[in-house]
Amino acid sequence: MKQMEEANEILSTLNKEGFHAYIVGGAVRDFLLNRRSADIDIVTSAQPDEIRSLFPKTIQMNTEHQTVIxxxxxxxxxxxxxxxxxxxxxxFERDLTINSMAMDVEGNLIDPANGEKDLQGRYLRSVDPVKTMTDDPLRMLRVARFVSELGFAVDEDLMKVIYSNHSILHSVAVERVAKEWLKLFKGIHRQSAFKLLINSSMYESIPGLTLDKDVLNKLSRLDIDQDETDVVCWTVYCLVLNVDNANILKCLALSSQLIRDVNKRLVGYWLRTEQLWTNLSLYDTTIQVAKDIEYIRSLLGEAAYKGTELEQIWGLIPIHSRSELAITGRDLLNETNKQSGPWIKDELRAAEEAVVTNNCENEKECLLEWLERRRK
Structure with a gap:
């Protein structure tokens, strides 16, 4: 794996300076499972200033742990x-034994918690479940996330801790919750994970999310793709909650752009429930948003266009954005000798609609004449 090879360059540099250094956690777990790891974490005996002195491009992270990027x-x-x-x-401070393994620069496995055995047995276990889960309550949600991703069984002692302590999840920052929730939602074993949330009552304690048994059961039945975009996942979440806008996501501290993108899909989805796509509705929605809406409809068991069908309609639309319109606001000012104002926006919109609906050619003179007739 190229990433592991590159990470070994960092280990080698630290080792040459007399420091101990190891790849740890999820990267080792995924290497043993022959899965690609999203991130590779390294631990070392070196202090942050010593790490920064050895590498030309670094960033000191402002976290409770002494981490340098x-x-x-x-x-x-x-x-x-x-x-x-x-x-x-x-x-031993890490959440689960399968994440408590390390690997040195030569590829030797360091496994004091028997994580490899648990990995082979498809088992989620903690060295000290009470301390591990209560030190960072998000780890309880991470257990459900690993059930969703890997389909592993959960150790009985660990489950007892989750049953007894899930209420302290309320203290976790919502930004961290949102990231774990998305990974859980996209896992191929999500049904088992949602069952865990229900059986343990953990769903009652997850901050920022509006969950009940009915919502979780509906979500568990959706065959969403592992590589699906965040915006589609949050749109589906809103639809299962039966809300008509994404304001409910603001309490999760998600980006304003993501919330705007979810809202576009919600507006398009509810419009699509009332009518089939037309040139104008597809133009206003845009092809990518429309494809997302049709994918979501298929997830929810509703009749949906195929991507190729949408592409055919899209291809017949004369223009795909206002920038392709043959006239501009300046053309309207020159033609009418009027003062600038909101009327320009209205006329350009009318021109767009005329072109998109094939009521006028996308040519400057044709559009100016069409707009003049419209004014009269």
């Missing part, structure tokens, strides 16, 4: 000073 060959790697006095103490 190292940029190498366009990739970013989190390099963190050991939590505790040793690698073993650092590994």
């Amino acid at each position: 190292v940029r190498l060959n366009s990739q970013l790697y989190e390099v963190t000073t050991f939590r505790g006095d040793s690698l073993q103490q650092d590994l």
Whole structure:
């Protein structure tokens, strides 16, 4: 794996300077599962200032852990000073045994918590479940996320801790919750994960999310793709909640752009429930948003256009954005000798509609004449 090879360059640099360094956590787990890892984390005996002195491109993270981002060959790697006095103490601080393994530069596995055995047994277990889960309550939601992604069973002692302590999830920052929720929602074993949320009553304690048994059961039946975009996932979430706008997502501290994008799809979805696509509705919605809407309709068991069918309609529309319109606001000012004002926007919109609905050719003189007739 190229990423692991590049990460080993960082290990080698640290080792040459006399520091211990290891790849840890999810990257080791995914390597043993032959899965591609989204991130590669490294731990080291070096302090942050020592790490920064060894690499030309670094960023000091402002977190509770002493983490430095190292940029190498366009990739970013989190390099963190050991939590505790040793690698073993650092590994025992981690959430699950399958994430408590390390690998040195030569590829040797360091596994004091028997994570490889649990990985082979498809088992989620913590070294000290009470301390692990209560130190960072988000880890309880992460357990459900790993059930969703991997389909592993959960250790009985760990489940008892989740049953007894899930209420402290209320204290977790909503931004962290949103990230874990999306990963859980996209997992191929999401039905098992949602069942865990229901059986443990954890869903009652997740901050920022509006969940009940009915919502979770509906979501669990949706065959959403693992690689689906965040905007589609949040749109589906809103639709299952039966809301007509994405304002409910503001409490999750999601970006304004994402909320606007979800709203576009919600508006288009509700419009689509009333009518089939026309040149004008497809033009206003845009092809990508329309494709997302049709995909969502198919997820929800509703009749849906195929992507090729939408492409055919889109291809017949004379223009695909206002920038392609043959006239501008300046043309209207020159033609009418009127003062600038909101009327320009109205006339350009009328011209767009005329072209898109094939009531006028997209030619300057034709459009100016059409608008003049419209005024009269």
